Amino acid sequence: MTEDDARARLTSLDSSAHAAEWARQALALAEQLAVPATATRARGLLHSVEYLLLREPGPDLRARFHRAAYLAWSVSHAPDRDSSLRRAIHHALTAAGWIEAGALASEPAASAAETLASLLNGAAACTLRLAGPLHEEWHRAAGACRAAQAALAPHAPSPAAFAELRAAIGANLCAAEAVLNGAPHTPPETEIAARHAHAIQTARETGGAAGAIPELWRMLQWAWSLPEEPNPHLAAVHIELARTYASMGHVRESVPYIYCAISLATSAREPSEDWRRLLEQAHGVLESILGTLGHAHRAMELSASARGGFASAREAWQLGNQLLTASPHQALQAYEQALVLFPLWPAGLYSRGLARLLLNQPREAIEDFTASLSYLPNHPRTLLARSKAYTLAGDAGQAAADLELARSLDPTISAARPAGA
Numbered sequence: 536m537t538e539d540d541a542r543a544r545l546t547s548l549d550s551s552a553h554a555a556e557w558a559r560q561a562l563a564l565a566e567q568l569a570v571p572a573t574a575t576r577a578r579g580l581l582h583s584v585e586y587l588l589l590r591e592p593g594p595d596l597r598a599r600f601h602r603a604a605y606l607a608w609s610v611s612h613a614p615d616r617d618s619s620l621r622r623a624i625h626h627a628l629t630a631a632g633w634i635e636a637g638a639l640a641s642e643p644a645a646s647a648a649e650t651l652a653s654l655l656n657g658a659a660a661c662t663l664r665l666a667g668p669l670h671e672e673w674h675r676a677a678g679a680c681r682a683a684q685a686a687l688a689p690h691a692p693s694p695a696a697f698a699e700l701r702a703a704i705g706a707n708l709c710a711a712e713a714v715l716n717g718a719p720h721t722p723p724e725t726e727i728a729a730r731h732a733h734a735i736q737t738a739r740e741t742g743g744a745a746g747a748i749p750e751l752w753r754m755l756q757w758a759w760s761l762p763e764e765p766n767p768h769l770a771a772v773h774i775e776l777a778r779t780y781a782s783m784g785h786v787r788e789s790v791p792y793i794y795c796a797i798s799l800a801t802s803a804r805e806p807s808e809d810w811r812r813l814l815e816q817a818h819g820v821l822e823s824i825l826g827t828l829g830h831a832h833r834a835m836e837l838s839a840s841a842r843g844g845f846a847s848a849r850e851a852w853q854l855g856n857q858l859l860t861a862s863p864h865q866a867l868q869a870y871e872q873a874l875v876l877f878p879l880w881p882a883g884l885y886s887r888g889l890a891r892l893l894l895n896q897p898r899e900a901i902e903d904f905t906a907s908l909s910y911l912p913n914h915p916r917t918l919l920a921r922s923k924a925y926t927l928a929g930d931a932g933q934a935a936a937d938l939e940l941a942r943s944l945d946p947t948i949s950a951a952r953p954a955g956a
Contacts, residue, residue, distance in 0.1 A: 557584075557587075558584040558587035559596070561580050561583060561584045562581075562596065562600060564580060565577045565580040565581045565584070566599065566602075566606075568580065569606035569607040570606070570610070571610040574606075574607045574608075574610045574611060575611075577603065577607040578604075578607045581600065581603060581604050585600070594636055594638035595638050595639070595641075597638065598630050598633035598638035598639065599630075600630075601626045601629040601630035601633065602626070602650075602654060604622070604623075604626040605623050605626035605627040605630060605657060605658075608620070608623035608626060609627075609661055611623075612729060612730075612732070612733035612736075616666070616733070617665050620661045620664055621665070623657070623661045624661045624662060624672075627654045627655070627657045627658040627661070628658050628679065631654040631658070631679075631682075634647060634654070635651065639651075644690065648689070648690045649687070649697060649700065651683070651686045652683035652684075652686045652687045652697070652700060655679040655680065655686070655704075656700065656703055656704045658675075658676065658679045659677075659680045659683075659704075659707040659711060660707055662675070662676035662711070663676070663710055663711070663723065664722050664723060664726040665722065668714075670715075673714050673715050674715065676707065676711040677711040677712055677715065680704050680705075680711065681708065683704045684701070684704055684705075684708075687701060687704075724761065724766075727757065731754035731757060732754075734750045734753070735747050735750040738750045744782045744783045747779055748780075751775055751776050751779060754768070755769075755773075755776065755910065756911065759881055759911050760911060764845075764849075764882075765799040765802055767810065767813060770796050770800045770813045770817070773792045773793070773795050773796035773799065773817075774792075774793065776789070776792045777790070777792035777821075777824065778820050778823075780792065781820070781823065786824055786827050787828065789824055790824060790837075791879060792879070793821045793824060794837065795841075795844075795845075795877060795878070796813070797814065797817045797838055797841035797844070798842075798877050800813045800814040801814065801841070801842045801843050801844070801845075801846075802843050802844065802846035802847075802849075818838060821837065821838060822834050825837070844877050845876075845877050845880075848872075849873070851869050851872040851873035852869070852882065852886060854869045855867075855869030855870045855886055855890070859886070859893070863890045863893040863894050866886075866890045867890040867891065870883060870886050870890055873886075874887065879910070880910075881911045884907035884910075885904065885907040885914075885916070885917050885920070887903045888900040888901075888902075888903030888904045888907065888917075888920060888921075888924070889920060892920065892923060895927070897924040897925070897928040898928055900924040901921060904917050904918075904924060905921065908921070915944045915945035916945075918938075918941035918944070919937070919938065919948060922934045922935075922937035925937060
């Protein structure tokens with residue numbers, strides 16, 4: 536049944552005269568809508584029927600309600616993301632409690648166990664996605680994973696039974712126990728990306744395209760901080776920066792961003808459907824930008840020149856690294872080539888700055904280090920190198936400020952270590 540059909544059926548019912556039936560129909564629709572694209576509508580329906588459903592004596596409706604609420608809140612991108620995730624955790628554990636009490640007694644035992652384990656694992660997964668879970672929340676997450684494993688154990692006679700779910704439970708349990716043993720916690724990349732995407736959308740809604748730019752740059756800086764280069768988040772934010780700058784009338788300024796997006800998307804070590812989709816988006820934005828500039832006929836030419844650009848830039852950069860100490864002049868040429876191939880690269884800018892520093896060009900080095908820091912703010916090695924450049928340029932105040940900040944960010948930088956070492 537489609538959403539429109541279900542809503543038509545709800546409209547035909549008198550919610551006063553047939554409250555219980557109306558609530559059941561609304562719950563069925565909310566369950567259908569409890570997916571990312573329509574979760575907001577699901578939450579609205581659940582709020583409307585909560586009182587009617589939760590006064591029903593049967594545990595099955597209560598379990599269904601809390602499971603739908605868990606699904607709907609777990610994909611919410613409300614401004615207070617942690618509050619939404621904590622709601623999802625509460626509903627997942629409550630639904631699990633009703634299932635343990637026999638809410639799914641009419642279903643096959645293995646199916647009920649799988650649903651129970653999925654809910655318990657979902658509560659743990661939501662805890663991992665919190666920005667700052669409390670200590671007791673980690674204990675609760677680990678306990679939920681162990682309870683999920685226990686629920687599946689009688690129904691998993693072979694290694695293949697519930698293999699994917701069991702693997703997810705094991706991974707979440709390991710993560711929770713690692714934090715309980717003192718390991719640092721960082722939410723998964725997908726969660727952080729979702730938070731950035733929501734912040735960008737909110738800023739766009741309140742401040743237009745210009746309002747979204749600072750949030751886009753925050754996402755860009757985060758994406759560059761990830762160990763994997765290139766990564767899909769980098770390509771996606773370059774595409775969105777190009778699109779946003781072009782919509783503000785800065786069409787020419789948007790070209791380097793879309794060039795770099797294509798370079799990234801065609802340099803992935805393991806191309807996937809996600810990378811192909813990003814490349815398709817980038818080509819669409821490129822055609823729009825060049826059409827505005829009156830150069831639509833050059834789309835294929837520019838795309839071809841960008842293809843694989845990041846991978847080629849990385850090769851030139853690696854050559855520069857090999858030459859840096861023995862021949863800074865040749866290293867500088869290699870870094871220049873890398874930045875021609877991929878101009879908006881913090882590692883390339885930093886390395887070119889090092890070559891210029893060795894060639895006694897402190898002012899040019901400062902420009903490169905500063906440009907690199909615009910992509911990777913507060914990067915200790917870059918601050919340390921810029922401190923040395925400021926020293927050579929005769930600016931002791933700026934040199935001291937950079938050195939102090941570098942030491943505060945990286946305790947391994949000793950007081951005796953010379954700036955730029």
